Amino acid sequence: MTAMNWSGTKVLVTGGFGFIGSNLAGALLRRGARVTVLDNLDPGGGGNRANLADILGDIVVMEGDICDRQACDHAVANQDMVIHCAALTSHPRSPRDPVAYATVNGIGSIVLIEALHQANPAARLIALGTSSQIGPMAAPAIDERHGEFPLDVYSASKTAAEKFILALSRTHGLNSTIVRLANVYGPRAHIRTPDFGFVNYFIGLALRDSDITVFGDGGQMRALSYVGDCVETILRLAERSKTAGEVYFAAGARHFSVAEIAGIVADKIGGRVRFVPWPKDRLAVEPGDALISNDKLRAAIGDLPSTDIADGLQSTAAYYRQRLSDYLPA
Numbered sequence: 445m446t447a448m449n450w451s452g453t454k455v456l457v458t459g460g461f462g463f464i465g466s467n468l469a470g471a472l473l474r475r476g477a478r479v480t481v482l483d484n485l486d487p488g489g490g491g492n493r494a495n496l497a498d499i500l501g502d503i504v505v506m507e508g509d510i511c512d513r514q515a516c517d518h519a520v521a522n523q524d525m526v527i528h529c530a531a532l533t534s535h536p537r538s539p540r541d542p543v544a545y546a547t548v549n550g551i552g553s554i555v556l557i558e559a560l561h562q563a564n565p566a567a568r569l570i571a572l573g574t575s576s577q578i579g580p581m582a583a584p585a586i587d588e589r590h591g592e593f594p595l596d597v598y599s600a601s602k603t604a605a606e607k608f609i610l611a612l613s614r615t616h617g618l619n620s621t622i623v624r625l626a627n628v629y630g631p632r633a634h635i636r637t638p639d640f641g642f643v644n645y646f647i648g649l650a651l652r653d654s655d656i657t658v659f660g661d662g663g664q665m666r667a668l669s670y671v672g673d674c675v676e677t678i679l680r681l682a683e684r685s686k687t688a689g690e691v692y693f694a695a696g697a698r699h700f701s702v703a704e705i706a707g708i709v710a711d712k713i714g715g716r717v718r719f720v721p722w723p724k725d726r727l728a729v730e731p732g733d734a735l736i737s738n739d740k741l742r743a744a745i746g747d748l749p750s751t752d753i754a755d756g757l758q759s760t761a762a763y764y765r766q767r768l769s770d771y772l773p774a
């Protein structure tokens with residue numbers, strides 16, 4: 445299949461000031477799309493105005509809440525495509541405010557779907573999920589047929605959001621696809637705290653030449669995904685109409701232990717690895733190994749983009765070092 449001509453295509457990115465959303469907005473703009481961003485810039489959501497500073501004059505920005513039906517109706521009207529990234533995404537924060545996570549991630553997704561149903565049913569929807577929806581592995585490899593037993597509130601809320609989107613899309617005849625991402629790292633991430641992903645937090649610690657703390661022995665295996673690869677994968681899926689109604693894992697091709705990841709980050713960027721005991725609250729929601737299969741994704745889009753971890757970390761470090769005060773304020 446030839447690549448889609450994005451020129452002039454109208455695309456709404458919800459959560460566009462966030463990590464994945466801002467990278468998508470930039471990539472879409474470079475392809476010639478007409479980009480609109482919907483974001484409420486909630487400090488708890490990971491959005492950062494610096495993420496879109498270079499392209500603010502070239503996109504439409506709508507400040508609004510995904511749970512606000514009027515805002516969603518207005519945002520989705522006349523769009524050709526909606527890429528739904530808006531969410532609360534912190535594993536450790538979610539048990540402290542489960543209602544907020546259920547509301548933003550679950551109800552917010554319902555509001556968006558209903559807005560599409562009423563205001564723009566012809567639009568294509570790509571919605572982001574997370575590999576942590578699975579919980580503990582119950583098979584040699586995790587694929588789209590694997591059962592889902594999420595261990596934390598964030599993952600449970602994303603599971604609910606996915607099911608709401610798929611069920612309502614079937615009911616209303618909407619063209620929706622789910623892409624479950626895994627341990628994404630790269631430019632424009634929140635790197636100041638561990639609340640938005642351990643890999644990006646490791647990078648933030650390394651940039652400060654601090655200890656990179658690993659719980660236990662760090663032996664649990666994880667797929668690692670460079671954000672540029674994730675963006676390319678999402679856009680390739682968006683180009684294919686036969687992916688409607690489907691769920692896809694989009695994970696890095698290689699798996700590393702958490703200890704290995706910490707060691708590579710320290711080697712390529714800075715800092716030093718320090719092993720510490722598991723905090724009880726984090727151990728309670730630790731699923732163990734997560735070995736993810738990309739077979740279904742590969743069948744849909746062909747060869748997968750795959751950035752070497754050394755190259756990905758080098759590009760990431762170069763991005764942050766030029767604008768460190770925007771991501772690690774004094």
